[in-house]
Amino acid sequence: MSSERPLLSELKSATTARFQLLGIVLVTLWLIEIIDFLVFGGRLDRYGIRPRSLGGLWGILLAPLLHGGFNHLIANTIPMLTLSWWVMLRSIGTWIMATVMITLLSGAATWLVGRGGSVHIGASGLIFGYLGFLLGRGYYERTMGAIAISLFILVTYGAMFWGILPTQPGISWESHLFGLISGIIAAYWLTSKPDMISDK
Secondary structure, three states: OOOHHHHHHHHHHHHHHHHHHHHHHHHHHHHHHHHHHHOOOOHHHHHOEOOOOHHHHHHHHHHHHOOOOHHHHHHHHHHHHHHHHHHHOOOHHHHHHHHHHHHHHHHHHHHHHOOOOOOEOOOHHHHHHHHHHHHHHHHHHOOHHHHHHHHHHHHHHHHHHHHHOOOOOOOOHHHHHHHHHHHHHHHHHHHHOHHHOOOO
């Protein structure tokens, strides 16, 4: 019994930390959008990824924080939080490493080959990256737990794959596609180098 209490306490602490981190992410995204709307009149959106523009390089880091209005942010909020939770279920370190890799890889690829004259914003690149990561981890890790999560995510979010096709004007299918690919790459890299990630 005494050995169970520290384990339960540690589990509760880890769960609390995950909720706190997700709360920080959520508040940050909404604060930025509210400030952009009230103070800048939406002008912060121009700091997204502008393909093959030197000034647009900053967008690789900033694009996931910017949204084209509250409807755009609302559409991204639930999948962002849900998929983030599944990624950080293994550890917060896994989520941090995956987030950094997906942001940099998908952003750089979108900057290199995205449509000229366009500005790419939104957290959807990250969302597709988390989708690719969770599916890829099941394939590369091949444990029952990872495979079960991959199958659950595939059934629940499989319809998202339509988002990688250039079918809707005004939608950054490039960010979606490269996010998905970057997530798979991150899954391969982090699965092959587990010592790089904290288990907390």
